[in-house]
Amino acid sequence: MSGATDPRLLRKAPPRPLRLSWADERFRNIVWQVLVVGGVVGIIYWLWSNTTYNLEVRRIATGWDFLWREAGLPIGESLIEYDPSMSYFRALQVGVLNTLKVALIGIVLATILGTLLGIARLSKNWMLNKFAAAYVEIVRDLPLLLQLLFWYALLQGLPGPRQALNPIDGVFLSNRGLKLPFFVWESAHSWALLTAVAGVVATVLYRRWARAAQARDGQARAVWPAALAFIIGAPIAVWAAMGAPFTPDVPALRGFNFRGGIDVSPEFFALLLGLTLYTAGFIAEIVRAGIQAVNQGQWEAAEALGLPRGRVMSLIVLPQAMRVIIPPMTSQFLNITKNSSLAVAIGYQDIVSIANTTLNQTGQAIEGIAIIMLVYLTISLSISLFMNWYNKRIALVER
Amino acid sequence: MMPMRRSLATLVGVATTLFAAALPAQAQAPAAAPAAAPAASTLDAIRARGTLVCGVSTGLAGFALPDSQGNWRGFDVDYCRALAIAIFNDPTKVRFVPTTAQVRFTALQSGEVDILSRNTTWTLSRDTSLGFDFAGINFFDGQGFMVKRSLNVQNARQLDGATVCVQPGTTTEQNLADWARGARVNIRPVVIERLEDNVAAYNAGRCDAYTTDVSGLAAIRATQQNPNDHVILPDVISKEPLGPLYRHGDQRFGDLVRWLHFGLIGAEEFGITAANAQQMLASDPRPEVQRILGRTGELGRMLGVDNAWMLNVIRGVGNYGEIFERNLTPIGLQRGRNALWTTPGGLQYAPPFR
Ligand SMILES: N[C@@H](CCC(=O)N[C@@H](CS)C(=O)NCC(=O)O)C(=O)O
Numbered sequence: 001m002s003g004a005t006d007p008r009l010l011r012k013a014p015p016r017p018l019r020l021s022w023a024d025e026r027f028r029n030i031v032w033q034v035l036v037v038g039g040v041v042g043i044i045y046w047l048w049s050n051t052t053y054n055l056e057v058r059r060i061a062t063g064w065d066f067l068w069r070e071a072g073l074p075i076g077e078s079l080i081e082y083d084p085s086m087s088y089f090r091a092l093q094v095g096v097l098n099t100l101k102v103a104l105i106g107i108v109l110a111t112i113l114g115t116l117l118g119i120a121r122l123s124k125n126w127m128l129n130k131f132a133a134a135y136v137e138i139v140r141d142l143p144l145l146l147q148l149l150f151w152y153a154l155l156q157g158l159p160g161p162r163q164a165l166n167p168i169d170g171v172f173l174s175n176r177g178l179k180l181p182f183f184v185w186e187s188a189h190s191w192a193l194l195t196a197v198a199g200v201v202a203t204v205l206y207r208r209w210a211r212a213a214q215a216r217d218g219q220a221r222a223v224w225p226a227a228l229a230f231i232i233g234a235p236i237a238v239w240a241a242m243g244a245p246f247t248p249d250v251p252a253l254r255g256f257n258f259r260g261g262i263d264v265s266p267e268f269f270a271l272l273l274g275l276t277l278y279t280a281g282f283i284a285e286i287v288r289a290g291i292q293a294v295n296q297g298q299w300e301a302a303e304a305l306g307l308p309r310g311r312v313m314s315l316i317v318l319p320q321a322m323r324v325i326i327p328p329m330t331s332q333f334l335n336i337t338k339n340s341s342l343a344v345a346i347g348y349q350d351i352v353s354i355a356n357t358t359l360n361q362t363g364q365a366i367e368g369i370a371i372i373m374l375v376y377l378t379i380s381l382s383i384s385l386f387m388n389w390y391n392k393r394i395a396l397v398e399r
Numbered sequence: 400m401m402p403m404r405r406s407l408a409t410l411v412g413v414a415t416t417l418f419a420a421a422l423p424a425q426a427q428a429p430a431a432a433p434a435a436a437p438a439a440s441t442l443d444a445i446r447a448r449g450t451l452v453c454g455v456s457t458g459l460a461g462f463a464l465p466d467s468q469g470n471w472r473g474f475d476v477d478y479c480r481a482l483a484i485a486i487f488n489d490p491t492k493v494r495f496v497p498t499t500a501q502v503r504f505t506a507l508q509s510g511e512v513d514i515l516s517r518n519t520t521w522t523l524s525r526d527t528s529l530g531f532d533f534a535g536i537n538f539f540d541g542q543g544f545m546v547k548r549s550l551n552v553q554n555a556r557q558l559d560g561a562t563v564c565v566q567p568g569t570t571t572e573q574n575l576a577d578w579a580r581g582a583r584v585n586i587r588p589v590v591i592e593r594l595e596d597n598v599a600a601y602n603a604g605r606c607d608a609y610t611t612d613v614s615g616l617a618a619i620r621a622t623q624q625n626p627n628d629h630v631i632l633p634d635v636i637s638k639e640p641l642g643p644l645y646r647h648g649d650q651r652f653g654d655l656v657r658w659l660h661f662g663l664i665g666a667e668e669f670g671i672t673a674a675n676a677q678q679m680l681a682s683d684p685r686p687e688v689q690r691i692l693g694r695t696g697e698l699g700r701m702l703g704v705d706n707a708w709m710l711n712v713i714r715g716v717g718n719y720g721e722i723f724e725r726n727l728t729p730i731g732l733q734r735g736r737n738a739l740w741t742t743p744g745g746l747q748y749a750p751p752f753r
Pocket of ligand 1: 456457458459498499500518519520566568569570571592593594611612615616639641
C-alpha cells in the first residue's frame with residue numbers, strides 16, 4: 001500500500017451505537033458467534049472431562065511418565081543405537097528417524113523419477129511416451145497398500161541367505177535384504193563428510209559470484225571445476241591428511257545371517273520402492289501439466305534465439321513451469337510422509353508401528369495417538385514451510 | 400480489519416468466562432456428566448443391547464477361526480457362546496469382533512467389546528495400569544519357538560544370530576527381548592502386525608523362526624501345508640496364563656465370567672457332560688451337582704442370571720474337557736497342565752459351589 005490512496009476511501013462511516021435488538025445485524029452476529037464459540041468450548045470441555053473421568057474409573061494410567069520406562073520391545077532396524085533395555089522415549093526416537101529416513105529418501109527419488117517420467121510423457125518418441133503414460137495409469141489406479149504388499153511378497157520370494165544372489169563381489173541379495181560392503185567408519189570419514197558439506201556451500205557461493213560477474217562483464221565462468229575442487233578434492237585431502245584410514249567391512253554369511261557391511265532390509269526396501277513408484281506417477285502428471293502450462297510462444301522465442309532444445313527446457317521452460325509445479329508438489333511430499341505409515345503392514349518399524357506397540361503395552365492410547373499426531377504435524381508443517389519459502393523465492397518477480 | 404479482529408477476541412473471552420462460570424456446577428457432579436460411565440454395569444448394557452460383543456483373535460485355528468460357513472469356532476469362541484447362554488440362554492446372541500494383538504486392548508478399553516476372550520496373557524500391568532481385570536486362567540501356556548525341520552535346530556540357544564518373526568503388541572515380543580538379553584543370544588526381530596502376513600513371512604523364509612505361545616505355534620503348525628516340515632522346539636521361555644478379561648471395576652460382570660469358567664471346570668470334575676446334564680439334574684444324588692445345575696440353591700440368581708444357567712451352558716457347549724477336546728485336541732495339544740487338579744500335573748481347579 002502506498003501513501004497515494006484516495007483520501008475519500010479512508011473516511012469511515014460514522015460509528016453506529018450497538019442496539020440490543022435482533023434487528024441489529026451487529027448484535028445478531030455477536031450472539032451467533034458467542035453461541036458457536038461457546039458450543040465448541042463446551043464440547044471440548046465435555047469430551048475432556050468425560051475422558052478423564054472414565055480413565056479414572058477404569059484405573060487406566062495417564063500422563064507421560066511411561067516415556068522414561070524401559071521399553072523392552074525389540075526393533076529390527078535403527079539409525080541410532082538401540083536395545084530393548086532403553087526407554088520408550090528412545091524407542092519412539094528410533095521410530096521417528098525411521099519415518100524420516102524413508103520419507104526423505106522417498107521424496108528425493110520420487111521427484112527425480114517423476115520429473116523424468118513427466119518429461120517422457122511429452123516426448124516425441126512414441127515408445128517412451130506410451131510407456132510413461134501406461135506407467136502413470138497403472139501405478140495411480142492401484143491402491144498403495146496393495147502395491148506395498150506386492151513388493152514385499154516379491155522381495156520375500158528371493159532365495160534364502162545360503163543361496164543368496166551374488167552379482168558383484170561382496171554384494172548379496174536374498175530374502176534377508178540387500179547386503180553391501182562398506183568400510184569401518186572412523187573420525188577421518190566424519191571430517192571428510194563435513195568438509196564435503198562445507199564444499200557444497202562454497203560452491204553455491206562461488207556460483208552466485210560467477211553469475212554476478214557474468215552480469216557485469218558478460219563473460220561466462222564454468223562452475224564445475226570449483227565444484228569438483230570444493231566437494232570432492234577438499235574432503236579427499238582432509239581424509240588423506242588424517243592418515244587415509246580404510247578398513248573394508250565386507251558382508252559374509254555366518255550362521256543364519258550375513259554379518260558386516262551395510263544392510264538394506266526387505267521391509268525398508270519394499271516400502272521405499274512402493275512409495276517412490278506410486279508417488280512418481282502423480283509427480284509425473286504434475287510436471288507434465290507444469291510444462292504444458294508454459295506458453296508455446298516461449299519455446300518458439302527461445303528457439304528463434306538459437307538455443308538448443310535441451311537448454312530451452314532447462315533455462316526457459318522448467319523455471320517457469322516450476323511456479324505451477326511447486327504447490328501441488330508440496331502435497332505429494334506430504335503424501336509420501338503420511339503414506340509411509342502403511343509401513344505397519346509390512347513390518348517396517350516406523351513411528352506409527354512403535355507408538356502403537358507402546359500404547360498397547362502401556363495402555364495409554366490417548367498419549368500414543370497424541371505422539372503420532374505431533375510427529376506427523378511437525379514433519380508436515382516443516383515440509384510446507386520449506387516449500388512455501390521455496391515457492392516465494394522462485395515466484396515471478398513483477399516489476 | 401482491526402475492529403473485526405478485536406471483536407472476535409472479545410467474543411472468545413466472553414464465551415470462555417460464561418463457560419468457566421458454568422464449570423463448578425458441573426464439576427460437583429462428575430458422575431452425572433459422563434454419558435457412558437463404566438460403573439453402569441456391562442451386564443446391564445449387554446442385556447439392553449440383546450447381544451454380547453466378544454473380542455476374539457483374527458483367526459487362530461482351535462481358538463477362534465471362522466469355518467467354511469463363516470461360523471466362528473474354537474476354544475475362545477466357546478467361552479463367548481457359554482457366556483451368551485448364561486445371560487440369554489441363547490448361544491447365537493453373541494457378536495464376534497476379530498482383533499489383532501495390537502488393537503485388542505484399545506477395543507476393550509473403549510467399550511467396543513464387552514470382553515476379550517482371546518489368548519491373552521494375564522500380567523501385572525494389564526491388570527492394573529491398562530485398566531482390566533482377568534476372570535481366571537482357562538489355558539496355562541508358555542512361549543516357544545517353531546522352526547523349519549530342514550534347519551536342523553534342536554534347541555532355542557542355537558538360534559543365535561537368527562531372524563525371528565514376532566507379532567507386535569504381545570508379551571511375546573517383550574519375552575523375546577528379555578530372553579535374548581538373559582541368554583546372551585543375538586536375535587533379529589521382524590515385527591509384522593497381522594498374523595497372516597507374519598506367518599507368510601516365516602513361510603517365505605524371511606525369518607528362521609517363529610515365536611509365540613506354544614498353543615499358538617500348535618495352531619499355526621496345524622494349518623501349515625505340511626505340518627511335519629515344522630518343529631516346535633522344546634524350550635519354553637515364559638509363563639503365559641491365558642484367560643478372559645473385562646474392564647476394571649465391573650465386579651458383577653467379572654463374577655459371572657469367573658464362575659462360568661469355574662462352572663465348566665466343576666462340571667468336568669463331577670462328570671456332567673452335554674449329553675448327560677439333563678439326566679443328572681433328574682437323578683444325581685450329589686447336592687453340589689444339584690446346586691451347579693440349579694435345581695437347588697440360588698447360585699445362578701446370586702450371579703444375576705437364570706438359576707438354570709450352568710445346565711444350559713453345559714448342554715450347549717459341554718464342560719471344560721469337552722470344549723478342550725473339541726477344539727484343541729485336533730491341533731495336537733495335550734491336556735498337560737490344563738488337566739484337572741485331580742490328575743497329577745493338572746492345574747485346573749474350581750472353588751466349591753455353595
Ligand atoms: N499371549 C500373548 C500373545 C497373544 C497373541 O496375540 N498371540 C498371537 C500369535 S499366536 C495371536 O493370537 N494372534 C492372532 C491375531 O492377531 O489375530 C499376549 O497376550 O500378549
